[in-house]
Each structure stands twice: as C-alpha cells, then as structure tokens.
Amino acid sequence: MKWWILYLILAVIIVAIVAGYFFLKKKMEEKISLQKDLVDQHKVTTQILVLEKRMDKVDNANIPKNVVAQIPKIYKLKKVPIVKAKIGPQVMDLLCDEEVFEKIPEKKTINVELAGIFIAGIKSAKAKGKK
Numbered sequence: 001m002k003w004w005i006l007y008l009i010l011a012v013i014i015v016a017i018v019a020g021y022f023f024l025k026k027k028m029e030e031k032i033s034l035q036k037d038l039v040d041q042h043k044v045t046t047q048i049l050v051l052e053k054r055m056d057k058v059d060n061a062n063i064p065k066n067v068v069a070q071i072p073k074i075y076k077l078k079k080v081p082i083v084k085a086k087i088g089p090q091v092m093d094l095l096c097d098e099e100v101f102e103k104i105p106e107k108k109t110i111n112v113e114l115a116g117i118f119i120a121g122i123k124s125a126k127a128k129g130k131k
Contacts, residue, residue: 043115045123048085048094050106055079061093067117083119094119 058071061082068076081101083094096104096119103122104110111123 039115039118039120043113043120045111046087046114047109047111048087048114049109050083050085050104051091052084053101053104053106054082054084056082058082058095061095063093063095063117087114092117096120 057079058068058076062084081096081098083096083101083104085092085094094114094117100119100121104119113120113123
C-alpha cells in the first residue's frame with residue numbers, strides 16, 4: 001500500500017481548512033471594522049437611568065421587529081447583554097457589548113454613547129440612583 005498518498009491527501013485537506021479559516025477570519029474582521037465605523041458615526045451622548053441588566057435572547061427583549069430582523073442569526077440563538085433603561089420618559093431595552101455591560105451600574109443614572117439601540121460606551125456615572 002502506498003501510505004504516502006493518504007498522508008498527502010490529509011495534508012492537502014488540513015492546508016485547505018487552515019486557509020479557509022484565515023480567509024473567513026479576515027472577512028469577519030473587515031465586517032466588524034465597518035460596523036464599528038458606522039456606530040462611531042451615529043453615536044450620541046445621552047443620559048439614561050439603568051433599571052435592569054440581564055443576559056437574554058434577543059427575541060425575549062422588547063426590541064422592534066424590524067430591528068430584530070436585521071440582527072445576524074448567530075446573535076438570535078445565543079444570549080446577549082440587554083440593558084433595560086429609561087431614556088427621558090421612555091423605557092426601552094438596549095443592546096451592548098459584554099465589556100460595556102460589565103461596567104454599567106444598576107439603578108444609577110449614567111451618561112452613555114448611544115447609537116440607535118446599541119450602547120457603544122460609558123461616559124460617566126452619577127451616584128444619583130438607588131442601591
């Protein structure tokens with residue numbers, strides 16, 4: 001038997017998998033940078049009162065249907081950070097990154113950078129809430 005043919009086929013398959021991984025990784029990094037640029041263009045500093053924060057599925061959040069339709073399927077399957085906040089007279093659910101989610105204090109008034117329903121960052125926190 002010619003074992004070297006089997007090893008050659010296996011090596012070609014491994015090289016193809018590694019090349020595909022790097023190609024997809026580069027493509028995803030480009031998408032992420034474009035989305036980050038879009039968020040940076042549209043972010044506005046506003047004051048919110050954080051009522052509750054939780055990890056939950058997007059379908060369980062109080063988010064408009066047309067926004068949910070635009071969210072990638074991978075985020076619909078897993079739990080994402082959701083912040084229930086009062087913005088002026090309106091109470092709504094907001095999405096954010098996990099690192100921003102960890103820094104948000106509950107039941108406090110904070111200044112955040114908001115891009116639509118996405119919390120892009122925290123500017124400052126006031127000690128004006130309940131503990």
